[in-house]
Amino acid sequence: MSEGGLTREDAAYVARLARLDxxxxxxxxxxxxxxxxxxxxxxxxxxxxxxxEPTSHxxxxxxxxxxxxxxxxxDRDEVLAQAPAAxxxxxxxPRILGDAP
Amino acid sequence: MTTDSSGGPAGPALAIAxxxxxxxxxxxxxxERHLEAIARLDGELHAFVSxxxxxxxxxxxxxxxxxxxxxxxxxxxxxxxALKDNLCTRGIPTTCSSRILEGWRPPYDxxxxxxxxxxxxxxxxxxxLDEFAMGSSTENxxxxxxxxxxxxxxxxGxxxxxxxxxxxxxxxxxxxxxxxxxxxRQPAALCGVVGMKPTYGTVSRYGLVAFASSLDQIGPxxxxxxDAAALFDAIGGHDPxxxxxxxxxxxxxxxxxxxxxxxxxxxxxxxxxxxxxxSIVSAVHAAAQALAEAGARVDECSIPEVRHALPAxxxxxxxxxxxxxxxxxxxxxxxxVDAADVExxxxxxxxxxxxxxxxxxxxxxxxxLSAGYYDAYYGQAQKVRTLIIDAFARAYQQxxxxxxxxxxxxxxxxxxxVQDPWAMYLSDVFSVPSNLAxxxxxxxxxxxxxxGLPIGVQVLAPALGEATLFGAAAVIEQAAPAPSTPxxxxxxxxxxxxxxx
Numbered sequence: 001m002s003e004g005g006l007t008r009e010d011a012a013y014v015a016r017l018a019r020l021d022x023x024x025x026x027x028x029x030x031x032x033x034x035x036x037x038x039x040x041x042x043x044x045x046x047x048x049x050x051x052x053e054p055t056s057h058x059x060x061x062x063x064x065x066x067x068x069x070x071x072x073x074x075d076r077d078e079v080l081a082q083a084p085a086a087x088x089x090x091x092x093x094p095r096i097l098g099d100a101p
Numbered sequence: 102m103t104t105d106s107s108g109g110p111a112g113p114a115l116a117i118a119x120x121x122x123x124x125x126x127x128x129x130x131x132x133e134r135h136l137e138a139i140a141r142l143d144g145e146l147h148a149f150v151s152x153x154x155x156x157x158x159x160x161x162x163x164x165x166x167x168x169x170x171x172x173x174x175x176x177x178x179x180x181x182x183a184l185k186d187n188l189c190t191r192g193i194p195t196t197c198s199s200r201i202l203e204g205w206r207p208p209y210d211x212x213x214x215x216x217x218x219x220x221x222x223x224x225x226x227x228x229x230l231d232e233f234a235m236g237s238s239t240e241n242x243x244x245x246x247x248x249x250x251x252x253x254x255x256x257x258g259x260x261x262x263x264x265x266x267x268x269x270x271x272x273x274x275x276x277x278x279x280x281x282x283x284x285x286r287q288p289a290a291l292c293g294v295v296g297m298k299p300t301y302g303t304v305s306r307y308g309l310v311a312f313a314s315s316l317d318q319i320g321p322x323x324x325x326x327x328d329a330a331a332l333f334d335a336i337g338g339h340d341p342x343x344x345x346x347x348x349x350x351x352x353x354x355x356x357x358x359x360x361x362x363x364x365x366x367x368x369x370x371x372x373x374x375x376x377x378x379x380s381i382v383s384a385v386h387a388a389a390q391a392l393a394e395a396g397a398r399v400d401e402c403s404i405p406e407v408r409h410a411l412p413a414x415x416x417x418x419x420x421x422x423x424x425x426x427x428x429x430x431x432x433x434x435x436x437x438v439d440a441a442d443v444e445x446x447x448x449x450x451x452x453x454x455x456x457x458x459x460x461x462x463x464x465x466x467x468x469x470l471s472a473g474y475y476d477a478y479y480g481q482a483q484k485v486r487t488l489i490i491d492a493f494a495r496a497y498q499q500x501x502x503x504x505x506x507x508x509x510x511x512x513x514x515x516x517x518x519v520q521d522p523w524a525m526y527l528s529d530v531f532s533v534p535s536n537l538a539x540x541x542x543x544x545x546x547x548x549x550x551x552x553g554l555p556i557g558v559q560v561l562a563p564a565l566g567e568a569t570l571f572g573a574a575a576v577i578e579q580a581a582p583a584p585s586t587p588x589x590x591x592x593x594x595x596x597x598x599x600x601x602x
Contacts, residue, residue: 011464018423018467019430020460021448030464033522037465038478040412040523045481047409047488054483055490057315057345058301058539058564064344078208084437091432096443 006031111358112328113274113598114180118221121179124168126599128161128179132223134600135181138591139226139272146589147247148257148267150186150196152226157181160223167221175221177335182217183267183276186227187234188319189308190214197310198242199232201454202435211308212343213277213319213336220335225273228263232456233426234284234312236260237528238518241458246515249292250587251554255512258288258528261322265292268322269587271594275332276322281312282414283507283532285320286544290507290557293546293584295329295574296322298532300564301539302347304333305340313421314345316414316536324595326545326575330355333567352567360572363396366500367573372407373505373531373559380550381506388547388558389504391580392573402500406492407534409485414533415526416469416482422459423466429454461522486537493538497563502573506531507544507557531559541567543574548582555584 008024011031015022022030076089085092110116120126136154143149167174184190187197189207196202210218217224231241239247239262247262249255250270257266261278265288268276278285280298289296297320304319311317321332338351369389374382393399431437431450438449455463469478496503508528518525535542541564544557558577562570586592594600 014464014468014471017471018463019427019444019447019451020455020463021445021452022460026460030461033461034465034468036523037415037526038468041416041478041482044409044412044416044485045477047481047485049481049484049488052484052487054480055486055537056483058490058537059345059347061302061345066341074208079433082205082208082434084431084435093432094440094443094446098442 005035112323112325112331114177114323114328115331117180117274117598118176118178120599121164121168122174128164128223129158131179131600132157132161132181132225134594135225135273138594142270142272142589142591145248145253146250146266146270147245148228148263148270148272149183149226150198150229150244150263151194153193153224156193157223157225160218164221164223175219176331177217178221180222180275181225181273182222183226183228183264183273184214184224185230185261185264185276185278187230187279187310188214188277189310190224190227193227195227195310197233198230198244199454199456199459200243200436201429201451205434207308209308212305212340214308216336222275222335228261228267228276230263231260232459233310233422234260234279234281235422235458235462237283237287237525238515239263239288240515240519241456243456248589249512250589251293252512253589255514255554256291258291258512260284262288264322265289265294265296268292268294268324270590272591274324274328274598277319277336278322279309279312279317279319280536281316282418282536283529285322286507286532286542286557286559287528289322289544291512291555293555293587294322294324295326295543295545296320297329297333297543298535298541299333299337299567300541302345303337303352303565303567305343305346307340307342311425313418314425315421316418326571326578327355327358329543330358330571354567354571357568357572358575360568362392362573362576365392365397365502365569365573367392367397367399368402368496368500368503369399370407370503370505371401371403372405373503377506377509378511378550381509381511381556384547384556385504385506385558388577388580391577395576400500402496402503404492404496406489410489410534410537411526411530413482413485413489414529414537415465416478417486417537419462419466420469420479421466423463423470426459426463489534490538493534493540493563501562501569502566503561505559505561507559511550511552511554511556535561540564541570543570545574545578546581546584547577549585553585
């Protein structure tokens with residue numbers, strides 16, 4: 001990460017992690033805007049929180065599990081009808097693995 | 102039923118339900134009249150993404166049939182209601198105002214939608230929002246902005262801007278929104294209506310398209326506090342389909358609205374007035390004065406930690422969003438842009454389907470969660486969240502409710518803040534603390550600024566303090582100046598919601 005901001009390369013790395021195919025122009029815009037928001041976050045980053053527990057959730061809840069009983073789920077055909085591509089009762093996607101070496 | 106000082110129903114929704122159940126009017130007449138108003142005014146207002154005329158008339162007829170058969174169609178019998186378009190409706194397009202979900206028809210109804218049907222309410226349409234509820238102006242909608250009924254050159258607020266504008270303009274007496282950082286209360290303030298975010302876990306999120314799961318709550322919009330309370334009662338209560346739903350009986354707040362506030366201790370939070378326009382500060386003090394005159398003890402108080410809420414929120418909410426929105430990958434629903442391999446297909450689909458603000462939040466959240474920055478940003482923001490919760494807990498040892506402004510400004514002009522994300526984010530500065538804490542909060546209209554634009558006063562309560570919250574809001578409402586009629590509205594429906602002609 002460069003001093004005092006984000007470079008286009010930094011933004012491109014984040015975009016790759018987020019699976020966003022962004023143009024160079026978008027990368028430059030977001031690099032600048034992210035840096036501006038992170039400047040405001042600096043005050044938060046500077047607070048002394050050594051003995052403070054993090055809050056991930058406002059409710060004091062543990063994992064909630066339902067009873068293991070058979071019950072109807074969504075209709076497969078109704079769900080697949082909304083997919084961009086389906087085949088043989090499954091979602092169809094482009095190639096995931098490359099050619100075998 | 103909650104009544105006003107003259108003994109009549111204390112709001113247009115209650116008046117409609119009362120009349121329909123008594124057979125004094127029909128649900129069909131009421132719904133037809135509202136659909137006509139939508140057809141006439143929404144071309145300019147653009148509060149709705151879709152209207153559901155056929156479905157609504159069918160539902161209205163079913164309500165009328167129940168009344169004719171001597172049955173009870175429910176507490177919201179025949180009352181039109183609009184749904185923010187991030188609430189799933191089975192077989193009916195649910196867009197989140199995003200290209201990536203255009204044309205998607207959910208295979209199930211959100212729990213709140215089922216509960217509305219059970220209460221006899223009639224869904225008339227789905228309202229515009231900032232894409233995936235990310236924004237404070239409804240300008241981030243892929244379908245174009247919604248206008249403020251008081252001044253069409255101004256924003257209605259956001260992200261539930263369509264719901265707020267529709268209620269303000271008289272196109273529906275009730276609407277649902279979702280509030281992650283103020284997305285119900287801020288547009289309610291800017292449009293001069295009542296908007297309420299419930300305690301986290303009191304209203305099921307099943308079927309609400311997720312933005313930031315630890316912050317999101319569905320809540321009511323209405324023109325009066327009593328109507329909002331009736332809608333909250335209809336949608337609340339435990340739902341086994343939402344694992345974050347509280348296991349407790351359904352809340353009933355509508356019956357507590359006339360509650361005595363003479364024993365109430367009220368704190369006016371200085372930090373929730375900092376930087377607010379002077380007319381807004383005056384309105385909050387006038388609201389506090391109304392409670393004092395009703396016998397409550399009112400003091401000023403200070404909660405300095407809430408100053409950290411906005412920067413913490415804009416790390417936590419984007420982080421959760423970046424994770425939640427990973428599901429839009431071109432595989433199971435919505436848009437797909439074809440490419441040679443699956444990763445390229447994912448990345449091109451997301452680039453084509455998401456708008457600029459959603460991309461910005463995903464980038465920000467992904468960065469805050471990435472290796473090397475997680476502790477400094479996301480982890481630290483989670484600790485600041487604890488500091489804010491602890492600070493509220495200390496404040497609530499001294500007082501029962503808190504008062505502040507809902508927003509620092511009244512409605513701003515369309516286009517004013519789109520180039521400067523942080524300026525836009527500042528619209529939420531007074532509303533995000535309640536989301537971080539998981540607490541209920543309500544905005545109600547209280548007068549106008551010198552330009553005639555509505556002002557919102559915010560009432561905050563501790564977790565599960567809804568009865569106190571609505572009770573205090575009802576007392577403030579009695580003292581509020583009578584609202585003016587919005588420029589873009591159906592005046593006759595605002596005056597007479599039964600739709601008699």
